[in-house]
Amino acid sequence: MNKENLAISISGMSKWYDDFKVLTDIDLSVTFGERIVICGPSGSGKSTLIRCLNHLEEHQKGSIVVDGIELYPGMKNPELVRRTVGMVFQSFNLFPHLTILENCILPQRRALKRSKEQAREVAMKFLERVKIPEQADKYPRQLSGGQQQRVAIARALCMEPKIMLFDEPTSALDPEMVSEVLDTMIELALSGITMLCVTHEMGFARKVADRVIFMDTGQIIESNAPETFFSQPKHPRAKEFLGQIL
Amino acid sequence: MFDFRFYEIWRSQEFVQALIDGALTSFWLSSIGGCLGFCLGLMLAISQEKSVFWGIRYTARSYIELIRNTPFIVQLFFVAFGLPLLMDYQWSFYASALLAITLNFSAYFAEIVRSGIDSIDKGQIEASKALCLTKRETLMDIVLPQALVKVYPSLVSQFIFLFLTTGLVSEISIEDLTWAGRFISDRNFRDFEVFIVLTVMYMALAWLFKLLLQLLKRYAFPWAEAEI
Numbered sequence: 001m002n003k004e005n006l007a008i009s010i011s012g013m014s015k016w017y018d019d020f021k022v023l024t025d026i027d028l029s030v031t032f033g034e035r036i037v038i039c040g041p042s043g044s045g046k047s048t049l050i051r052c053l054n055h056l057e058e059h060q061k062g063s064i065v066v067d068g069i070e071l072y073p074g075m076k077n078p079e080l081v082r083r084t085v086g087m088v089f090q091s092f093n094l095f096p097h098l099t100i101l102e103n104c105i106l107p108q109r110r111a112l113k114r115s116k117e118q119a120r121e122v123a124m125k126f127l128e129r130v131k132i133p134e135q136a137d138k139y140p141r142q143l144s145g146g147q148q149q150r151v152a153i154a155r156a157l158c159m160e161p162k163i164m165l166f167d168e169p170t171s172a173l174d175p176e177m178v179s180e181v182l183d184t185m186i187e188l189a190l191s192g193i194t195m196l197c198v199t200h201e202m203g204f205a206r207k208v209a210d211r212v213i214f215m216d217t218g219q220i221i222e223s224n225a226p227e228t229f230f231s232q233p234k235h236p237r238a239k240e241f242l243g244q245i246l
Numbered sequence: 247m248f249d250f251r252f253y254e255i256w257r258s259q260e261f262v263q264a265l266i267d268g269a270l271t272s273f274w275l276s277s278i279g280g281c282l283g284f285c286l287g288l289m290l291a292i293s294q295e296k297s298v299f300w301g302i303r304y305t306a307r308s309y310i311e312l313i314r315n316t317p318f319i320v321q322l323f324f325v326a327f328g329l330p331l332l333m334d335y336q337w338s339f340y341a342s343a344l345l346a347i348t349l350n351f352s353a354y355f356a357e358i359v360r361s362g363i364d365s366i367d368k369g370q371i372e373a374s375k376a377l378c379l380t381k382r383e384t385l386m387d388i389v390l391p392q393a394l395v396k397v398y399p400s401l402v403s404q405f406i407f408l409f410l411t412t413g414l415v416s417e418i419s420i421e422d423l424t425w426a427g428r429f430i431s432d433r434n435f436r437d438f439e440v441f442i443v444l445t446v447m448y449m450a451l452a453w454l455f456k457l458l459l460q461l462l463k464r465y466a467f468p469w470a471e472a473e474i
Contacts, residue, residue: 056372079378086376093373097391097469106387111378139469159377 006065007032007163007194008053013062015048015218022048023059024218032162035195037205037226040215041241046198049215050165053196054078054085067162083111086156090168092148094140094155100127101136104155112159119158126154130184146177150184157188164188166197200245206230214238254436255443261430268426269447275422276409276455279344283351284401288390290356295363296385306356313353319414322346326418343415351408358400362393395463395470402459406452423447 008030015023023045030036038046051057052064055071055078064071067084095103104123108114114122127133130150132143140148149169156164166185170178182204189195189208199205205212205226212229214222216237222229230246233239255261294306313321326342337345366389374384394401413424421429423444431440464471 054376056375078375079380082376082378087373089369089373089376091369093367093369095370095373095388095392097395097467099469107377107379110380110383110387155377 005032006030007034007067008196009063009065011063013052013059013064015045015052015057015059015061022218023052026062026220028213028220028223030194030196032194033192034210035189035208036197036211036213037209038196038198038213038215039200039202039205039241039245044215045218046215047167050087050167050196050198053163053165054082054087056087079111083159084162085165086159086161086163087165088149088152088156088167088169090171092140092145092152092172094148094152096140099137099139100132100143100151103140103151104158107155108158122158122160123154126157127151129157129187130154144177145173146180149173149177149181153181153184153188161193163194163196166195166199168198168200170199170201202230202246214241216241248438250439251436252439252443254434255430255439258430258434261434264421264426264429265423265443265447268421268423269451271421272409272412272423272448273451273454275340275343275347275415275420276405276412279347279351279412280405280409282344282348284355286348286352287355288359290352291359291363292385292390294356295360296381310353310356313350314357318346318350318411319417321350322414322418325349339418339420343418343420347408347412347415351405354404354408355401358397358404359393361400362397363389365396366392391467395467398463398467398470402456405459406455409452409455410448423451 006029008028010026010028013023013026014021026049038049040046048057052059052071053066055075058073059071060073066081069081069084071078071081094100095106098106101120101123104127105116105119108119108122109116112119124133124136127136130153132147132150132154135143135147135151140151143151153169169185170181173181178201182201185195185197185204186208195208197204197209209226211223212226213220214229214233214235214237216235221235222233222238224234229238230242233242255265290306290310293302294310297303297306322343325346326339329342330336370388370392371384374388379387413422416422416425416428419425427440427444431437434440
């Protein structure tokens with residue numbers, strides 16, 4: 001397949017923290033519109049992998065091409081790739097000193113140079129999409145965790161990315177708030193955006209994922225359609241993991 | 247029992263006027279010095295934390311260390327007597343006092359602001375990166391506002407403390423509140439009463455500063471006051 005048509009193309013990628021190898025020979029291709037769930041035990045490198053995709057982390061070996069842009073260590077203009085890649089964090093990382101609306105407006109104004117009115121319009125559109133337009137003038141700490149995470153999703157969507165990365169978006173939430181965030185993500189997945197999601201929510205994986213990737217000790221050891229992955233995992237480590245989590 | 251004679255102060259129009267003028271001088275010197283010192287301190291903190299040039303970082307750090315580890319009186323005399331000799335130019339003592347206060351305050355403020363910048367969660371910076379904000383935008387729009395709110399109480403208490411040390415400017419004949427006290431006690435020899443009055447007036451000024459800074463906070467950081 002032509003590399004240019006791939007959303008993400010990773011080949012032979014490795015990453016070290018000093019002497020410690022966190023990712024080993026990762027190969028992964030993602031087409032546009034594909035929805036991928038990445039799971040695996042903690043410390044397996046899932047988060048590090050997706051953080052490499054918007055250059056929050058640098059890889060040392062191999063190649064990563066995201067939306068036709070080659071990433072390399074020490075690159076001068078990572079904002080090129082960040083413009084097409086949105087990210088949602090485990091701890092929301094909303095800006096506490098800005099209202100919900102301002103959280104969504106500021107990056108558009110700064111990075112996309114949109115006018116105030118235009119940015120506001122886009123922000124409200126996405127806040128409505130995540131179903132919290134009525135909270136627009138509140139501050140993040142006045143919202144519940146689930147609401148905050150939905151704002152974080154809206155904030156990322158305001159930049160109109162082609163690819164969305166989710167780094168354990170529901171892990172910091174109270175159990176009863178998980179479903180509202182997952183519903184938002186399912187709605188988003190069905191809209192056709194390219195998604196890579198690190199999560200342990202297997203229900204979500206089953207419902208929307210085109211592919212489930214299982215990682216252990218910095219390697220991708222299994223990559224399969226969710227039905228296959230859940231019903232007949234090949235690798236013993238994956239079996240063990242599923243046995244514990246399901 | 248000591249016989250307090252406060253009327254030895256009140257009965258003289260000249261003494262009362264000296265106290266009022268002195269209090270005003272102390273107030274304005276600290277206010278203006280505080281504002282200028284804060285601006286300079288902010289720049290020092292940013293240079294020390296964020297500058298890409300090691301020369302600038304090192305200079306800022308050295309300046310902060312130099313000021314924080316030398317007595318104010320030495321800095322004051324250097325600015326008032328040393329600098330004019332070096333530069334062959336004579337300022338008024340008021341200008342010297344203001345400059346010395348500004349330089350002195352700035353180093354203490356810089357250290358506090360620096361600790362605030364350090365304390366901002368890394369996630370905030372990662373989110374800024376992921377949203378394509380530049381380093382400058384991240385600092386100005388995201389990190390600094392949060393850092394300043396966090397350290398605001400420390401800045402206020404440091405300012406109050408520094409304000410109380412400004413009495414030393416009376417050493418270069420600035421007619422501030424401390425100078426007024428000495429002026430009066432030299433004439434009526436009621437040192438005890440005079441310094442009790444000074445104590446009360448310094449305290450009142452400190453409270454006034456605290457109140458003004460509280461109002462300023464409400465105005466500058468409305469989000470920090472928002473109810474949950």
